[in-house]
Amino acid sequence: MLTYLARRVLVLLVTLLVASLAIFIVLEVLPGDAALLILGIEAQDDTLAALRTQMGLDRPAALRYLAWIGGLASGTTGISHTYDVPVSQLIGERLTLTVPLALIALLVSTLIAIPLGMFAATRRGRPGDYGVMGFSQIGMAIPNFWFAILSILIFAVALGWFPASGFPGWDAGLGTALWALVLPALSLALPEAAILARVTRTSVLDTLGADYVRTARAKGLAPRRVLWGHVLRNALIPMTTIIGLQFAFLLAGSIVIEAVFALPGVGRLIFQAVSQRDLVVLRDVILLLVTLVVVVNFLVDVAYTAIDPRTRRGS
């Protein structure tokens, strides 16, 4: 197990290193000059050169890459070209919106999906099952940004229950802030709930057919106790996998939803950094998202192996 873990950690680090190199190279070839963008159309060649030196853009690429990775390894991030503050501070501020938003969406989708999925599994082939599966199909087919636009039209514009967009900030009060996140979180949660409901149904059905469940039933345990005690516990493994993966995807997927609701989150930061050519910010945000995905995958793999040692030799 230890050698396996060591091997996996090594793979994780190599993956991140390759990813960081890929990010750096991609940003190097990104057309557009940050200095020109800052100084605008009346910029003169000497002012541009002075600004490029100030921003460190005149150093060789290899040196800048090493400085970046070295800095990250020692726990420091660069200074944003446009905002002139440390990138860690910028990202930190944005995460206070994006992470809660993703967590709320995850919670909502789980709370909707697990009861629905179990309900459908216990009524396999009956109208209830078809109803849930129909909902799931529709939920997966609706683009989340369209759902977001429709929810603005109905609940913000026509009914006026929620703000149409924007985020007042956590210091505006917890209630006010959460209220502004209701529609975005619902929009993010819907397709995820649809997928999770299907996974729940399938895993519960798989478990229901397993020997130990039959045994438990044969022993005369109440169906309800079998369902919640044995079946759900075992079905949780595939469901946790999906939930874990969904969290990473929700963080990235919120880019579109943040655009619809004009929320100042990580997604908006990426957009802003691309249009401002603020590569110092961009490389760190992307690497952060990549790291999240890789780490979640790693944890899922390790958890699987801990449960079932047979999977140790690759999938």
Add this chain to the structure above:
Amino acid sequence: MKTMRIAAAIAVASGLAFLATPGAQAQQKDSLTIGLTLEPPHLDPTAGAAAAIDEIVYANLFEGLTRIDDNGAVQPQLAESWDVSGDGLVYTFTLQDGVKFHDGTNFDADDVVFSLDRARADGSVNAQKQLFAAIDTVEAVDARTARITLSRPEGALLFNLGWGDAVMVARESAATNKVAPIGTGPFKFDRWVRGSQIRLVATDDTRAIRKVTFRFVPDPSAQIAALKAGDIDAVSNLQAPEAVIALQADPNFEVAIGSTEGETILAMNNSRAPLNDIRVRQAIAHAIDRQAIIDGAMFGFGTPIGTHFAPHHPAYVDLIATYPHDPARARALLADAGQSDLKLTLKLPPPTYARRGGEIVAAQLKEAGITVEIIPVEWAQWLEQVFRGTDYDLTIVSHTEPVDIGIYARDTYYFNYDSPSLKALMARLNNTSDQAARNRILGQAQRTITSDSVSAYMFQLAKLGVWRKGLKGMWRNAPVQATDVTGVRWE
């Protein structure tokens, strides 16, 4: 449809009201929240071209020797008066007495020397360094007197000193102005919640407005929702002309349609075949229908122009009739030039006027037999490819600098237009100080570029200001990029 629209408006007005924080109404007498489309990258107007910087700090936080008012006129600011020598080369400024920076240090002539020398130094990162090109030396005669000596006459010096890029900064704080700006204005920096808002507070307790919050609302439809909900009191320039119509009918809001210095043009690459043929450029000018573009892209807000000059300026010459909308004439000119199957690219930067206007222009050029491929670009690419690299056929952009017809006389500019007669006119303008004579030269310059059909001139951008009834003193026009709240009060 109409009932639906009204129903929606009522629902927004009544429904969103309860979301406004309860205290907002009572405090509104001395606080003001303004919605801005773009968040500034930083707050130092002497180190960047972003208009969003000036929209927050101009006149409010930073001040220059002179300032520009709502009508585009030069007014005294930190310099209370000035003398100009007979040859127009020496400007002597008498500074206001008792002015302090926000950190408590005094403002004096040494700060003038520091600020202007810093802006025009070798390592300067000032985006408008050319404003100071004529300056030879800046000296402090005594604490309250500063003298600027020019190497050549510069008729626009006092105007140039009123730009946001020429504001006065202190030696101690200049390096940190990007994140903690220290100026001399009536409002000082309070806090910045990145991605959300910037707050300024009055330095003087007796001001009508004591707290100004700039909230960043990138989406126009969100700006309207925020206005109606009472989250913001004013938007100085609304980016969604389609929304103005609904707001004009709303008794709670005042809508002010003002002018800007933005000539919105369909620029052409004059040195690239076949656009180097004047007949092709004239054909394009005939092919566009200005009013349809204004109606379609800007919902009717905007003034047609026939040349690169603001219609509200005294020197403006109405040349719209030179190229009336006439697709048949355009086709004839193209046939004449042997270009009956012309294909061109149109690169469009992000603003609404360009992206929406570009779609309409493409449709209009199609009617004249020109196939247009639209290529949307970000500002970074526009600057690099179109502006610097002049790698384009057609582009749409609004030139927002005041009285900037001189760009047509530059040796290298993205129009790639080279006209000795225009260059001669501009040289004469620089040596002319009589206003009537200057206006005559400017008129000739306008006729020159229009008869050469350098660009197709479309319309002057309007400024669509919206604010809550009772708010007085907001700027109607936008002669410079600014949200000057120094004269604003609630009634």
Add this chain to the structure above:
Amino acid sequence: MSIIADTTRRGWKSQLLRHPNFLIGTVLTGMLILVALVSLVWTPHAFDAVAITQRMQGPSAAHWLGTDHFGRDIATRLMIGASNSIMVGVVAVGIGLVIGVSLGLLAAARGGWVDDLVARGSDVVFAFPAIVSAILITAIFGPGAVNAIIAIGIFNVPVFARVARGAARQVWGQEYARAGLAIGKSPSAVTRDHILPNIAPVLIVQATIQFAVAILAEAALAYLGLGTQPPAPSWGRMLFDAQTFMTLDPKLAILPGLAIALAVLGLNLLGDGLRDALDPRLRTERIG
């Protein structure tokens, strides 16, 4: 798990018809394809015929679904949007199929370091959220339909590589594949004669699902302003344009979204129906 049961021989046609998912999916997908094909030869109006004076009109005989903010015919633009979506799906899935399946088959046939390289490479590509990769690709090469399709296609490569590799390894474990090697066939010959035909059903189902994913992804990119560019109509782009007009005219925001949802629903149902019919235990990946 035994992925390839011998259902293919047991009257799969009659099986298919018993699945309502498959039926509804076929009808919806068929309509999508039909509308797209018709749009190639005929539309009610020209898609870029601007008429400012007739903007945002309701449905009428001249304009079945009304007009948009430039007075263009919405029905026409939705029809061409359908062919745009199909083109995106075909090309993006095609890229994924050709490159991804080749890599997956290669990894399964060779094993060893090749296998490791493909697996790790897939991990790296997978680690980049699709939307982030797409934003970067369009930032480098400019926004546009082609670049958006390439971005979605690249994302499809590891999806198909994983599915193909997993399924191919299963088949390689079977007696008859090993036997092929034993009688002197080359690994590529075995792959061609035995592996590929056996994993084809898995790939078909996955392709159907990725087709739907691609349509959704293109719509999202176009909505962000990174996909198909005006005046060419795309459903996502129509939603983007509608956003500031939706309080004036809600249909501008409703119709294109409905089109996307129906197309994706049809493809998903078709994919599910195919899977149920080909093998109830067939596992495919669904990446949101």
